[in-house]
Structures are given as structure tokens and as C-alpha cells.
Amino acid sequence: MNYNKIIKYGLTAVISLAILFFLQRLLVPKYVDDIVEGAFVAEYYEEVKDHDVIFVGDCEVYETYSPLVLWEEYGINSYIRGSAQQYIFQSYYLVEDTLRYETPDVVVFNIQSLQYDEAQSEAYNRMTLEGMKWSKTKVDAINASMKEGEQFLDYVFPILRYHTRWSALTDADFQYLFDKKKVSHNGYYMRVDVKPAENVPEGRPLGNYAFGENAWKYLDMMRELCEEKGVTLLLVKAPSLYPYWYPEYEEQVEAYAKEHGLRYINLLEDADAIGLDYSVDTYDAGLHMNLSGAEKCARFLGHVLSVEYGLEDRRGESALDASWQMKKEAYEAEIAAQKIKYGIEE
Amino acid sequence: MLFTSYLFLGFLALVLILYYVLPKRAQWPLLLIASYVFYFAAGAHFLLYMFSTTVTIWGAAVLIDKNHAAQKAYLKEHKEGMDREALKAYRSSQKKIRFRYFLAALLVNLLVLAVVKYANFFIDNVNGVLKAFGSGEGLSFVNIALPMGISFYTFQAIGYLVDVYRGNTPAEKSLPRFALFVSFFPQVVQGPINRFGEMAPTLYAPHGFDGRQVSFGLQRVLWGYFKKMVIADRILVAVTAIFGDPSHQGAYVFVGMIFYRLQLYADFSGGIDITIGIAEALGISLRENFNRPYFSKSLPEYWRRWHMSMNAWFRDYIFYPLSTSPALVALTKAVRKRFGAGAGKRVPLYISSFAAWAATGIWHGASWNFVVWGLTNWFILMLSEELTPLYARFRKMTHTEHKRSYDVFQIGRTFLLIGCVNLFDCHATLGSTFRSFASMFTMNNYHIIGDGSLLQLGLSGLDYVILAGAWLLVLAVSLVQRKGSVRAQIEPLPYAVKYVMFFGLFLIVLLMGAYGVGYDQSQFIYNRF
Incomplete structure (x- = not known):
């Protein structure tokens, strides 16, 4: 092959790959303006990895605790690695992934996802897995999560998954083509609006309340991994009124925690102690906490972490102070912006 | 391993690389291994059916050929000493022997085909008759999975047997080589049904890497994917919606009929383009299966x-x-x-x-x-x-x-x-077919063509635009084909123009193809035959 041909074919390959790369960037969802939950997992990698507490779990975790309150009131540097309908096997791999970068003192796992033995939705898989950086952990997480019909290659080349999104592109897809704005506050998803919880339905009787083998397996794995790395595992249940948390579920978690010497806190039972008022502390009628509820829950959990677990108050560390000061400004700016958005008066 | 799966694309890339990297003498054995791996992926036990067809047809053909040769040698030695009657009697006796071999192999293979493909049809009809005569109990249906491409490879093998029996084609002495003829992976799914005499010269011949030939083959493969994934698998949604719902009658049947024609052509000819394109990239010539039939x-x-x-x-x-x-x-x-x-x-x-x-x-x-x-x-x-x-x-x-x-x-x-x-x-039954057909003439609901009802069939307005554009492209290519090979006509064009054409087509398949999550990866329609 002569020199000219090498140049010709080389240039062809470069142009083709550049076009494909550009198209892929354009077509993948940006999770910036609408469904922001898909952006949370990736934002962790932009952080300085020096956290005392890492939260993992589903929406109940990223909407229930304000890391800013944990910092401001207890000096606890925390990050929420939550994502929409995060399954327990994904929580496990997110813990494993976190431990590649840092070793927190405490991992807080929201046990709501124990009821799912396998992935329920490809869309939710995507929102958790796409944001993870490539590693063996991510490969394992994908393999553990894929539903029937999903293909591993679609995760490697997301253009194969989102190839039809060209008909649904918005301005945001072009605006955030190469650089995205942050949408969470250390993984916390803020909502300031209020929708009181009224007429919360009782749960329908189930045929089987037992958590599945797979769920238990990954909880065991998470516990063992934390033990191996010297990390304290704390099990929590967020104070969401529904999906209904059955007493049979509660018994199983309590028994597990007792058997393995783990602390388990069901915030539903501590609602009074937390000071929760479901007429003002939720934005979707009891499903998720709003800012007010999240700050109350953070205050409550911060006390546990600080007093019972003896986590050090790190306020005064100049790098962290500076970092949290910037985060606080962003936090307050969003509160102001959301109040305007939802028409909430000061 | 669907042609439209990532697994198949990876498999194909591997086979193509190995095919031109390995010594030439290893090429056809590689294709045999690849073909059996491909078929194995469809179901391990299906290999037994294919292998039995291969062995029985090959064995009978070899015996027939030997008999041909023995007869020829005998006559060469004894013909002069034989009178006309003795000659006739001898030839007749030998023909009977050959016919026995032929018939035995034919019956075995037709029987296998009949059992796996038609047993339940037969049972269903017997049960119908029993019911008509008041018998409450019918025969139980058998649960046999239809091996992939069995009609295609069985008929191809039988064609070879007939050719050998007639003396038109010498028998292939090597069982592995014959096994490749039966199992050649690109064509085993849905044909085309090839003749041994036409296919053997390029199937077993050593092939050096020919960039033009490989490029031509892959261009055709890409065109096949375009027809299958952009047209056939998109329009399939509407066809299924129409014929899957008995309430869709009259104008819906008319629209469904047109859509099904377009789907069937795009699906089947697209699959054949992929098949022939792969073979071409390997240097192997296969029969054409279509010649712009809608003209x-x-x-x-x-x-x-x-x-x-x-x-x-x-x-x-x-x-x-x-x-x-x-x-x-x-x-x-x-x-x-x-x-x-x-x-x-x-x-x-x-x-x-x-x-x-x-x-x-x-x-x-x-x-x-x-x-x-x-x-x-x-x-x-x-x-x-x-x-x-x-x-x-x-x-x-x-x-x-x-x-x-x-x-x-x-x-x-x-x-x-x-x-x-x-x-x-x-349709599944004659009754529903005739009802549908009649409704096109008796039901006056043709307003659905323009009142937005067609947007309720699972296709959006954009899907219809894509389908229309894709069909215009197929039509344009068909018109260009009247002057001969489209690829040969494109070849002299400047490199940049060709790049835009083929990379553009690739992007169309990539971005508009009906594949991945949200789409059912559908088999080719002719797979089920």
C-alpha cells in the first residue's frame, strides 16, 4: 500500500470515527433539564474523594438527606451515590466502585431495594450504570443488571441504544454536548415545593414477602466488602410513606441486622423524633422528601453518625471549608431558583 | 444468531479476518467450522438433523457415483461381447440399484422433513376428521422445534442428489466438503437454494484477498441491512397491528396488504443481499434470488x-x-x-x-x-x-x-x-383470509387512509416519512439496476463521493434502523419456511 493510500484510508477512518463520536455525544441523554436523576452517578467522579460517609440506594436516599446540613451541623463530609430505582446489586457495585477511590468511615445503604431480586427496568439500569466510570466493577455491574433483551455492547457504545433519539433532540443536547452543569448537591436531589401526604393507601397483600436470594446475596457481599475494608455499614429505611413498607419486610431486615451485628434505622418509625410533618416535608404526597424533610432527616441521621459512630467534625479543614462554601452558594442559589419556579414566597 | 445481532456481526468479522489470514488450504475447513458453530448457536440438537441429511445424501450420492463408474468400466470391458438385449438388461439392472440408493436417501430426508415440519399439520387434520365423525378424542400434537433452514438445506441437498443420480454432477467424495455445501452459514438461514455444480468451484477454491471483491460484498451486506432494518422491521409493526387484530377490515386490509408486500420484499431480498454479500466477500458465488420483481x-x-x-x-x-x-x-x-x-x-x-x-x-x-x-x-x-x-x-x-x-x-x-x-x-386460517379479502370490497372505510387512523398502528408520522424516503431509495436503486450492477456504476465515482454514499447509508442504518431496546429483533420471514 503506497503512502497516498495510507493517508486516504487513515483520513477516512479518522473522519468516520469523529462523526460517530460526535453523534454519540449528541444522542446520549444529558439528564440536565428534565430527568436529572440519570446524571447523579457520574457527578461523583468530579469530587475530591475524601468522604466520611457514602450513601447508596434508590430515590429514597438521594432525596432524603441533605449533605450540606451534615456538613454545616456536624462537620461530616458526605456524598450520596444514589440513583433512580437503584437495585441492590447496583448499590453493591457502587460501593465497590467508591472503594477504588476512597475508604469512607460509614456506608449508608437504604434497604428499600431489597424487595427487587432483579432489575425491573432498562431505563433505570441506564440511569445508574451509564454514569459509572469504566472498570471491572462497571462491567460486573452491567452484567448483574442487564434485563433480557439488553446488550452489553449498548453500554459500551451508547449510540446503539440511543440511535433513535435524533427525533427527540432538544436545545440541551447541543448545549451540553461536551460539558454538563451539575444537577445535584453532593448527590442530593433538591425539591423545595410541597405536596402534602393525604390518604396514603395501605399496601395490598402480597403472595410472598420474602426477599429474593439475589438480594440477600448482594447484601451479604456488601456487608463482607465493608468488613474487609474496615467500613461501617449502616442500614436505613427512608421515611417515605409509599411504596408501602410491609411489616414482613421490616422483620426480615431486623433479623438480618441482628444476626450480623449491624445497625438498622427505620426513619419511618422515627418520624416524630425527626420532626417530620408530612403536610410540609414532602413534595409528592409522601413518596419523597422535599428540602425541608431532607434537612430534618440529615439532622437526625447526622446526630447518629456523629454521636453514636463518633465521626470527626471536620469543619475547620481549609480545603473542605472552601469546597463546602462553594457548594453552599450553589445550594442556596438553587433554593432561590426553585422558589421562583414553584411560586413559593419567602 | 440473528443476522441483525451484534453477535453475528462479531462472528462475521472474525470469520472474514481468519479467512484471509489463515493459509488458503484452511479456508473451506474454516467455513465448515464456522457454519457448524453458527448452526450450533441456533440449537445444538438441530445439528443432528443437518448432519443426518448431510450423511445420507452424501452416502447415497457416492454410491450412485460409484455405480456409474463401475457401469462405465464394465461396459468398456464387456460392451463388445454383449448383444443389445443384454446391454439393455445390464443398464436397467444398474439403474435400479442406483434408484434404490436415490430413493432411500430421498425418502429418509423427506420423512424427516415431514415429521418435523408437517406432523402437527397432519395430526390437526386427522383430529378434524375424527371430530367430524363424532370422536371426542383426538391425537396429541407433537412438540418438535423446527430446525433452522431445514427446508432450504434439505431441498438444496436433494437437488444435488438428483443431479448426481442423473449424472449431471459428479459426487463429492469428501464428506466434510459436502457438509460445507449443505451448511454454508450465510445461506443456511433462508437460501438461496444453490446447485452443487455452480457453487462448488468457488466454495472450495482458495481465495486471495481481493479488496474490491471484499468491498463489493460488504457494500451489498450494508444494502441488505438497510432493507431489513430500516424498512422491513419498521413496517412490521403496522403489519402486525393490522393482521393481528380481526377488527381491522376493509381499508385496513388493503393498507396491510400493501405494507406486507413492501415488508416481505425488504425482508427477504434484504436477507438475500446480506447472504450473497457475505459470500461475495469470501469470494464465493451464489445464485441470485431476485430480479426487481415489483417491476x-x-x-x-x-x-x-x-x-x-x-x-x-x-x-x-x-x-x-x-x-x-x-x-x-x-x-x-x-x-x-x-x-x-x-x-x-x-x-x-x-x-x-x-x-x-x-x-x-x-x-x-x-x-x-x-x-x-x-x-x-x-x-x-x-x-x-x-x-x-x-x-x-x-x-x-x-x-x-x-x-x-x-x-x-x-x-x-x-x-x-x-x-x-x-x-x-x-392469516392463520382460510376463513379469516377470505373474510379479509372480501372486506376490501364490501367495507367503505377508506377514509382511514387520510384521517390519521394509520398513526394508530404503532408507526409515527416520522416513521412513515422514513419509510417513504427509504422506499424511494430502493426504487431509485432498482431503476439504476436496469443498466447493470449498481456497485459497478458507483465504482468509477470519486472516492469522496463514494465515501459519502456508503458512510451515509451506514449512518442511516445506524440511526434509523429498527434494532435494540424497544424493538423486537425479528427473524427473517423466510426463516420459518
């Missing part, structure tokens, strides 16, 4: 241009042998003597083509719908034959012999006619 002006012409390899098979191995069989020749003579030359000429044609079309129908599927589909084709073909002089007179009278508008009318008429016949393919 046909009559049903006979259509069947010369659609699924050509199958029609040639039925013509060469059923129609011709039957029409020249001693019994039919005798019958022809008798009819000619009694009813005249016209009737005598029609006898072999009618009977042989009836048999060929009945077989074609049952080959397509184990249901009465397919039998009636075949016989409807036969009836229209014979009617068309009878009416040909009348048409000629009509065109002469109306001075439309050389009118382009009349050609267009004929093309449209043939398209619709085939569409109506194919309704048998869209």
Missing part, C-alpha cells in the same frame, strides 16, 4: 423474478421431470389424439405445474393457507396463460402495445394481484 407486468413474469432459486428448483426437479415422465407423455398423446393438439399441449403443463405449485405451497408452511396460496398461484398462472392471446388482441385493438402507461398499469395490477394472493400468508 413485473404479469404473474408469470413475477415468478421468474421472485425467489428465483426456489422456483428454479421446483421447475427443474418437479415440473420438468413430471411433464416428461412416461405416464404424462402417454396421457398427452392420448388427449391430443382425442381432443386435438391444443388440449394435448395443455395436459402436461396443467398437471405438472399443479404438482409444482402444490409442492411450493406446502413447502412454504404446514397449513391449508399455504396449500391454497400455491394453488391460487397455479390457477392465476394458468388463467393468465389462457388469456394471453386475448390480452394481445386487446392491446392491438386499443393501440396500447407500446404505451408506457399500460406498462405502468400492468405493473400496478400485478403488484395488487400478488398482494391479494399473499393475504393467505397474513
